[in-house]
Amino acid sequence: MIYKDDPALIRSFLEDTSNIKTGHTPGVYFPESIEDVSELLRENAGTGKRFVISGNGTGTTGGRIPFGDLVIAMEKLDRIDAPLQRNGDQAVMTVKAGVLLEDVQKKAESSGWLYPPDPTEKLCFIGSTIANNSSGARTYKYGPTRDHIARITVVLAGGDILDIPRGKYRAGKDGMFRIDLALTGRLEFNVPGYTLPLTSKHNAGYYSSDGMDLIDLFIGSEGTLGVIVEADLLLVPAPEKTISCLVYFPSLDDLFDFVQKAKRKTGGVDPGALEFFDPNSLDFIRRVYTEVPEETAGAVYFEQETTMDKEDEQLEAWFELMESSNALTEESWVALDADEQRAMKAFRHELPAQVNEWIGTQPESKISTDMAVPDDAFAELYHFYRSTCEKHGFRYIIFGHIGNSHVHLNILPSSHDEFKTAKALYRDFVKKAVDLGGTLSAEHGIGKLKAGYLVSMFGDEGIREMARIKKAFDPNLVLNIGNLIPEHYYRAC
Numbered sequence: 213m214i215y216k217d218d219p220a221l222i223r224s225f226l227e228d229t230s231n232i233k234t235g236h237t238p239g240v241y242f243p244e245s246i247e248d249v250s251e252l253l254r255e256n257a258g259t260g261k262r263f264v265i266s267g268n269g270t271g272t273t274g275g276r277i278p279f280g281d282l283v284i285a286m287e288k289l290d291r292i293d294a295p296l297q298r299n300g301d302q303a304v305m306t307v308k309a310g311v312l313l314e315d316v317q318k319k320a321e322s323s324g325w326l327y328p329p330d331p332t333e334k335l336c337f338i339g340s341t342i343a344n345n346s347s348g349a350r351t352y353k354y355g356p357t358r359d360h361i362a363r364i365t366v367v368l369a370g371g372d373i374l375d376i377p378r379g380k381y382r383a384g385k386d387g388m389f390r391i392d393l394a395l396t397g398r399l400e401f402n403v404p405g406y407t408l409p410l411t412s413k414h415n416a417g418y419y420s421s422d423g424m425d426l427i428d429l430f431i432g433s434e435g436t437l438g439v440i441v442e443a444d445l446l447l448v449p450a451p452e453k454t455i456s457c458l459v460y461f462p463s464l465d466d467l468f469d470f471v472q473k474a475k476r477k478t479g480g481v482d483p484g485a486l487e488f489f490d491p492n493s494l495d496f497i498r499r500v501y502t503e504v505p506e507e508t509a510g511a512v513y514f515e516q517e518t519t520m521d522k523e524d525e526q527l528e529a530w531f532e533l534m535e536s537s538n539a540l541t542e543e544s545w546v547a548l549d550a551d552e553q554r555a556m557k558a559f560r561h562e563l564p565a566q567v568n569e570w571i572g573t574q575p576e577s578k579i580s581t582d583m584a585v586p587d588d589a590f591a592e593l594y595h596f597y598r599s600t601c602e603k604h605g606f607r608y609i610i611f612g613h614i615g616n617s618h619v620h621l622n623i624l625p626s627s628h629d630e631f632k633t634a635k636a637l638y639r640d641f642v643k644k645a646v647d648l649g650g651t652l653s654a655e656h657g658i659g660k661l662k663a664g665y666l667v668s669m670f671g672d673e674g675i676r677e678m679a680r681i682k683k684a685f686d687p688n689l690v691l692n693i694g695n696l697i698p699e700h701y702y703r704a705c
């Protein structure tokens with residue numbers, strides 16, 4: 213197995229997109245097989261060495277950043293098999309963890325299938341998206357990554373290789389998992405007693421439900437329980453056609469009314485994605501796309517899968533809905549073919565590009581939220597974000613997955629004082645979202661950056677329950693320490 217410790221060659225492994233700059237490591241291992249990962253962990257068990265798992269570094273929470281840990285880089289585990297049809301409307305594709313999401317999607321599409329999870333960032337590894345239960349615009353229709361994983365293989369901290377097809381390992385009626393491992397013997401632990409928020413997206417802490425499946429514990433566990441090395445992905449038939457549209461509104465009330473009606477499928481519409489841009493986001497996009505109307509309170513991007521036969525009728529249903537919510541129909545943009553849809557995607561991607569360019573000229577990094585709330589609490593969280601930012605005179609944008617009541621607030625500080633104020637307010641945003649029954653993270657996860665906030669959601673006992681599960685899998689505390697669970701909880705359980 214290749215090992216590199218030349219600082220010039222391993223520098224990139226010290227960062228992700230979280231802006232944490234203090235990572236350091238003695239070196240990076242590049243396993244080329246599942247057995248390499250197992251051997252590495254088995255041989256180092258009991259030596260006190262710690263490891264952090266590295267995907268492609270697009271994570272936003274510092275999860276892959278080492279603080280003295282050795283790095284396990286997943287990039288050489290990059291095999292991708294052809295889709296195998298299971299029945300008329302499902303196929304399975306086996307992939308190793310270091311395959312790029314972009315390549316998974318292309319491979320599926322080339323044979324008429326769709327892998328639905330679509331985080332905005334495509335240059336992430338598939339193993340990381342499973343470890344982080346990643347999601348994107350299509351999650352509104354298809355759910356997060358969790359819903360599209362049929363099997364995973366994991367290497368545990370002691371070197372055991374565990375194959376977990378969905379349905380094989382379930383918690384007993386007493387809430388216990390009991391699993392016999394070849395190398396390290398019997399593993400026993402309780403399903404956490406906490407309940408998860410009633411949001412349609414959630415990615416903060418270990419999953420929990422009565423009689424749960426072990427695979428669901430690993431999905432979203434951010435590499436704290438084992439290294440995901442292989443997975444079977446579930447594919448669905450690619451749609452024959454897609455209607456895409458960007459629609460502007462004169463007022464926020466009209467926009468929210470449209471979203472509510474679309475979610476109720478009023479008039480026969482059936483959205484696959486519902487995404488939001490506030491006026492400040494549109495200001496950034498207007499730097500490049502001057503046609504974005506000035507007099508607008510915001511825009512919604514929607515998508516609907518359709519067929520040649522039904523396209524006209526469904527488009528008509530959307531136009532009626534737009535009219536009924538006073539949309540600025542004349543200024544709106546409908547994309548019905550692949551070229552137009554690519555152009556619309558470029559338009560949407562202009563937002564992060566412009567924001568990042570602007571941030572690059574500023575002395576401070578942005579403060580971003582990733583919270584979601586139950587649908588009936590969305591307007592309250594939105595107005596709280598807005599009024600707090602206006603009160604402090606911040607430059608900010610709000611955008612994202614309004615269909616899942618999950619929008620991102622980005623505060624863009626122009627001074628260190630503003631940065632400090634915004635950072636302090638982050639705790640208020642977490643409290644508000646949790647008080648409204650929401651989640652601290654709907655998709656980006658907790659990593660190292662947000663571990664200190666997780667207790668606001670689950671309380672001390674909830675975090676202790678997670679720490680107990682972590683210690684059952686990893687008694688010597690070897691893997692991804694500092695992620696998700698603040699370290700002092702290991703001493704307290």
Ligand SMILES: Cc1cc2nc3c(=O)[nH]c(=O)nc-3n(C[C@H](O)[C@H](O)[C@H](O)COP(=O)(O)OP(=O)(O)OC[C@H]3O[C@@H](n4cnc5c(N)ncnc54)[C@H](O)[C@@H]3O)c2cc1C
Nearest residue numbers: 267268269270271275331332336337339340343347435440
């Ligand atoms: C511009 C931008 C847009 C984004 N949009 C979205 C979005 O829409 N939705 C979304 O969900 N996320 C989004 N993200 C976040 C990010 O892309 C995802 O979290 C992604 O899953 C990270 O993949 P990666 O390969 O870069 O992982 P890394 O950053 O390298 O690692 C992320 C975490 O996963 C762990 N990990 C990696 N591989 C494994 C493995 N094989 N087994 C166990 N643990 C592992 C790491 O230890 C770390 O904790 C976005 C990021 C950016 C920069």
